[in-house]
Amino acid sequence: MATAHLYPWQHDLWTSVTNRVTNQRLPHALLLTGPAETGRQTFASLLSNYMVCRHKTENMPCGSCKDCLLFQADTHPDLVNIFPEAAFKQIRIDQVRDMATFLGCHSNQGGYRVITISPAENMNINAANALLKTLEEPGKDILIMLIAQRPERLLATIRSRCQQLRFPLPNKDIATTWLKEQLPEYTDIASVLEMAQGRPLAALRYVHENFKEKCVLLISGLKAILSAEQPLTEISLSWKELDSLFIFEWMLFAVTTIVRYKMTHQVSVLPAWLQDDAFLTLINHASATTLMEYYCWLTESYGLLVRQINLNTQLLNEALLIHWQKILLRVG
Ligand SMILES: [Zn+2]
Numbered sequence: 400m401a402t403a404h405l406y407p408w409q410h411d412l413w414t415s416v417t418n419r420v421t422n423q424r425l426p427h428a429l430l431l432t433g434p435a436e437t438g439r440q441t442f443a444s445l446l447s448n449y450m451v452c453r454h455k456t457e458n459m460p461c462g463s464c465k466d467c468l469l470f471q472a473d474t475h476p477d478l479v480n481i482f483p484e485a486a487f488k489q490i491r492i493d494q495v496r497d498m499a500t501f502l503g504c505h506s507n508q509g510g511y512r513v514i515t516i517s518p519a520e521n522m523n524i525n526a527a528n529a530l531l532k533t534l535e536e537p538g539k540d541i542l543i544m545l546i547a548q549r550p551e552r553l554l555a556t557i558r559s560r561c562q563q564l565r566f567p568l569p570n571k572d573i574a575t576t577w578l579k580e581q582l583p584e585y586t587d588i589a590s591v592l593e594m595a596q597g598r599p600l601a602a603l604r605y606v607h608e609n610f611k612e613k614c615v616l617l618i619s620g621l622k623a624i625l626s627a628e629q630p631l632t633e634i635s636l637s638w639k640e641l642d643s644l645f646i647f648e649w650m651l652f653a654v655t656t657i658v659r660y661k662m663t664h665q666v667s668v669l670p671a672w673l674q675d676d677a678f679l680t681l682i683n684h685a686s687a688t689t690l691m692e693y694y695c696w697l698t699e700s701y702g703l704l705v706r707q708i709n710l711n712t713q714l715l716n717e718a719l720l721i722h723w724q725k726i727l728l729r730v731g
Contacts, residue, residue: 403445403460403470406438406599407577408569416446416564417458426562427537430519430553431546433566436601442566443515443544447478450511450542466508476507481516490516492525499533502541511540519545520552527554534560549706574599582606590670594652605645613641617649618672624724625677631724635717643712647701650719654694661687681727693722 405413419425431439445460448470452460460467469475479501481494498514506512516522522530534557537543545561547553569577574597578588581603585591588602591610595601620638623629638646652670659668660682666674673682697719703710 403448404441405445406441406569408573408599409438409442409566412564412566413442413445414458417449420449421458425542427541428534428543428545428561430550430558430561430563431544431566432548432550432563434568434596434598435548436595436598436604437566437569438600439546439566440517443517443546446542446544447513447515450513451475451477451508453510466510469508477510477512479512479514481514482518483521488521489523490519490521490526491523492529495522495526495529495533499529502533502538506540511542513542513544515544515546517546519547519557520549522553527557531556531560568597569599571597574602578602590652594648596648613645614649614672616641617646620720621723622677624720625681625727631717631720635713635720638716639713643710643715644701644704646716646719647697647704650723651694651697651701654690654697657682657685658687658690658694661685661690678727685726689726693726696722 448460451466453464454461483490578599591605592602620634623634656669
């Protein structure tokens with residue numbers, strides 16, 4: 400069943416878009432950009448519903464007309480979602496051609512037709528060129544939404560034919576309040592939100608995906624290195640079920656807090672596990688320059704992972720551990 404709602408940090412953007420609809424100033428193509436897991440997809444879904452609803456009330460779809468019911472049942476014939484057939488795969492030209500054929504026909508319900516392509520940067524070059532033709536002559540009462548985390552990877556000619564809607568990171572207080580509502584039992588919202596780099600839906604996912612258990616596994620690996628009780632390759636193997644993006648996000652968060660601690664000398668800025676004497680003594684001796692170099696390396700590697708560049712994640716995890724070992728034990 401399709402969901403359509405607005406997150407509390409999206410109200411201003413929503414009002415600005417629906418005002419454009421009311422004033423008939425909505426362009427035929429929108430490019431929704433900004434960090435993943437901040438609610439862009441849900442926003443696009445609500446806008447699709449809004450565009451086809453016949454009885455919009457107070458800038459919201461009515462939720463009960465025939466079009467809203469079809470939307471909720473995921474069977475609205477005038478709404479099309481295009482996405483890769485599997486994670487990390489490309490969007491192919493025949494998927495975009497099917498969309499062009501759909502746009503060439505009349506609207507089934509006599510109203511707007513809305514197409515959402517996500518992630519738009521996963522279109523291969525043929526698909527992108529096919530889309531470009533559609534964007535040049537889209538037809539009447541059509542809205543095409545491209546959702547992209549890395550819009551710079553889209554053809555410039557596609558970008559220039561879309562109006563960009565930027566989704567900034569939510570305000571921290573609003574995100575924290577929302578997370579507290581979702582996770583009333585969870586006591587460390589601030590840390591999980593920071594580790595998720597301010598993205599509330601990512602923070603929520605971390606907690607739902609056994610965040611604490613994963614952290615225990617990572618911490619025990621980093622500790623085992625200090626005591627040299629387990630070979631590094633074995634530690635890396637014990638992490639193999641963990642998503643590499645998660646490992647790097649977690650490590651970036653840990654190193655960021657260590658750097659902050661080195662600057663402020665306030666132990667409270669460190670997560671509880673780093674306040675352990677074994678870690679703290681080593682952190683106090685670690686050089687700030689080496690830490691910054693490690694931070695840069697983590698950021699660069701994380702960027703490669705985000706861009707879905709084909710990497711040997713096992714080797715990357717080992718490299719992360721080797722660097723960590725060098726910082727704390729000053730090996731090599
Ligand atoms: Zn409706």
